[in-house]
Amino acid sequence: MTQKQKRSFDDLENAETTQETDEKEERQLHYWLMKAEPDTRFVNGTDIAFDYEMLEELTKNGEYKAWGGVRNYEARNMIKSEMKLGDLVFFYYSNCKPPRIAGVMEICREAFPEANAFNKENPYYDPKSDPERPRWFSIGVKAKFKLKREIPLHELRMYSNNQLANMESLKRSRLSVSRVSPREWQFILDLAEQASPDATSFYIKKRRKLEEHLKDVHP
DNA sequence: GCCAACGTTGGC
């Protein structure tokens, strides 16, 4: 690690939560993307699978789900200092086929110390985090709506030279929390309203075949 | 403080 990198690492680790006072009212909504794995995978004996249906079930009566397990300082600092009540978040499925955006959730509790890190039985236990000086933070989220159509990663990449050229999650695929610009957010929501490009090309092919066939039958 | 070795993420 270079000196410059080391400094930014310390900055990240020591960064404090920014103070928000009466400016809160004027703050614009911010948009985010957070990842979870929808398929069964055992970490220290615990299945860590989590998907949108589970989030809906857990939050249907106004409860929030503590979103945790983020073990990267840059991602943690977004959780700790930048995510605010009312912000909206894409729920992204990673480590599965295909990787994809499944739905939208809303921040309904701002950062608080992550309980998983204190619990020895938990797959996300971290002895370096204690309640006196918590190292890792959770954010409270609830299900907002499932996308009408899930958007797979390969489809997002179709726009990586134009509409989604700067999308953080595409450029830094290993970060489990990333920012989404308002434009990117709206673009992806619009995609979810349209037919899948796969389906479109499927029907185009089908129609061509039919036309070929008709040509043969009625030349 | 540098940097090699190691570990993790996550797409393919």
Added chain:
DNA sequence: GCCAACGTTGGC
């Protein structure tokens, strides 16, 4: 299962 990318650790 492989491996690229990159974050983290630890010896010097």
